[in-house]
Amino acid sequence: MPNLSSLASCSRHVSRRALSNATRRQAALVSTAQLQTRSVNTGREPAYPGHIPLNFVENAVLAVGSAFMSLANPRRGDMVAALGETTAGPSLPRMRDMMLESAEGRKILKERPRINTQTVDMDKLAQYPEGTFGRAYVTWLERCGVTPDTREPVHYIEDPELAYVMQRYRECHDFYHCITSLPVDVSSELALKYFEFANLGLPMAAISAAFGHLRLDSQKRARLFSEYVPWALRCGSSARSMITVYWEERWGQNVEEMKREFGIWDPPEAKWRKPLSEAKAAAAKRQQKAVPSQAKIES
Template sequence: RTIKTEPAYPGHIPLNWFENAFLAVGSAVVSLTNPRRGDMVATLGETTAGPALPRLRDIMLESAEGRRILKECPRVTSTTVDMNALAKLPEGTFGHTYVTWLERCGVTPDTRAPVHYISDPELAYVMQRYRECHDFYHSLLNLPVSVEYEIALKVFEFTNLGLPMTLLSTAAAVRLTPAKRKRLFEEYVPWALRCGSSAKSLITVYWEEKWAMDVGELRRELGVWEAPEAKWRRPLKEAKEAAEKR
């Protein structure tokens, strides 16, 4: 059939099936050998999404919050979210918890790559929304930034959202030390499987309307609970490498 070659939205790069498959394999290899290549991780997510994105869109359409998200298309960046206002919220609110997590991990909401390879504009937004909400999951579940905890969160996301890339990313576990790998599979993976499967589909959450909500109450509403106690104190080199990976 004829492949549409005109971009469907700003930044869109149309692909035929062969180009998509080639990028999927290439990005998978590069992502495994160099997990800090955030551009390749993003490409892997887009080229392997398949039927997962239409399914997530259907889930969003089934809820009032999800439908409003698709209609209003909110973005999560340092220009759309008032970080100073969140920092002034009472301790224990979701907004304060989120901005505190960003500061503690030394990251910003501006590190998420734009979507390029998904042809349907609405599905492209669903993928962008998933990316930009990733740090909300980190802060809500009390997970720092490191390879070990990113893998745990990917297992949670796969169980909750079903995106293939989130499962493929767990291959990075081979790069962990034996002790960290043991802890990952004995403590974090069981938690991620239970928590992700019991939680409300997080793609339907209008997070920007939850800033002032007590974070404990929000966890109960969504059916999630904090991950096993994380080791927040990490060597500076490891922290820097984890931040670069993002």
């Protein structure tokens, strides 16, 4: 089990001013560094579509640059993705091995499913009964105002199978939000990063957890460390490895039953941007809209 207690404690004492100055300097360099990384001819053919081969130095430059850029602007999804890939190290082989140890995980590696609105019928999920995972996921998307189509493709992982493991983790991130009942505000994202590091051991999650709290005000930071972090460390370290779950085959399963199976309990109550009743109404409206369309197709 990864130990984040000392990490959480030490990270509180990082100087905001020093980080801010370093961030500005590195942010000015990262775009150039990334372009250079993309243009260097490594002499190797891409191992899969979208793969950008890097040597050790290029990987290190991109890792440092993307780290500072991600801290400067967490909305830069490309930089957050690059940070995750260039710092993954031995964590991806460990995650792959976890998947190989379970029948469910082996099936995922064999079939390599993808998660987006082209592969998952959201209208069909809205037709699942209340309390099922499929219905809960659609309701969560409505409540948070997000879509599964925003995940960056993997570019910098050398091995194709490990690249898929990273892609799978990335595309399942919203499922982790849904099953743990966390929205997408900064505090909740950081809580989930602590959970993910305790559960999966990804360095990127630790980096985000260690420095992301600097973007919070003192009141939210205090609650993060006093309430969310203890939950995340205990729950994440004791729960089933989330990367081994074939979520798409569990749409009809009861959410509370899934939590018991995985060993997950709810975190401290979070503040949502949209009331649950409003999100449920939107999901129900999607269901009503989908039923006539389905009947028309069948006729």
